[in-house]
Amino acid sequence: MKKNLVLFMLLLFFITSHLGNIGATNFSRSSGNLCYYPESHDFGYKREGETDSTTFEIWACCDCAGSIRYTLIENCSWVDVNPTSGSSNGEKDLITVNINTTGLSEGAYICPIKIESNNGEGVFTVKVKIAEDNEAPSVNIVEPERGWLYLYGEKKIMVGFTIIIGDVTIEAEAMDEKTEIEKVNIYIGNELMKTDIGEPYTYKWTEPGFGMYNVKVVAYDSFSNTATDNIVVWKFL
Structure with a gap:
């Protein structure tokens, strides 16, 4: 009887833990009502002078907790963010991050884009490596x-x-x-x-x-x- 009870409890734990993952959405959540995804992007290797872009989304995790008003702050000469502010009642806002490697010397670069809001904070991180490689591997x-x-x-x-x-x-x-x-x-x-x-x-x-x-x-x-x-x-x- 005890053995059957243990097996039943293990089965119940397995089912409930997996049901909780059904329909789950990947996101990063701050301590408040600010959600964003993904939380970083690595552009890999670029030659000096190349440009590229990526996007991420910001939204209010739960409209039951009210809307959020956010501002994006970065201090990197090679990064441009658009828009730099907005608000959400639960809908997802698309943020575009553009990079321009003109003038960058060879090496690795990291730019943290700080997300400030009236209900939580976060950081979206941009990475790129600059190199000049014309030789075959x-x-x-x-x-x-x-x-x-x-x-x-x-x-x-x-x-x-x-x-x-x-x-x-x-x-x-x-x-x-x-x-x-x-x-x-x-x-x-x-x-x-x-x-x-x-x-x-x-x-x-x-x-x-x-x-x-x-x-x-x-x-x-x-x-x-x-x-x-x-x-x-x-x-x-």
Whole structure:
């Protein structure tokens, strides 16, 4: 009886906790009636002189608590906010944040946009990194290794050319000295098999094959500079 009661209580807790998340909206809430979302934006890497923009929303969390009147305050020469003030009875106001990187030297920049209201405060944070990168990243296929026989994913013996029997995991390593690797595309022949946006850059090749294949990887950095590596393999099964 006690065991059944414990199971019932656990089930009830699980159901109620998940029901509470149904229809939930992502937002940042201050100590008062001020709500805004999202709470930050990272523009990533930009070259000096580039422009870009993003938006976020501000609203009164609950109209039962009354309307809010808000003001946006920032002190960054490269950021422009529009509008800089407003009010809400519960409807969402769209705020546009424009950046202009003209005159900025290389480095990382952060601009806090303070949100003040008659019922709560908050901060929307803008980030950007300035760099000048015209060089290609580097990328190398590390698995399968050239000249080895692979049997169902395991490297067995060196045979002078790459032979794959069964499944194998293709793995690449990529890096960029000035910015970041945005993605790595993995191809078999001319067919794109996977786009990986974070390490490890891998693709498990499970499709059966018979014959010679060209495996290619293409790495892209933050400014779309590219680098390519490929390997010719013989695959069976």
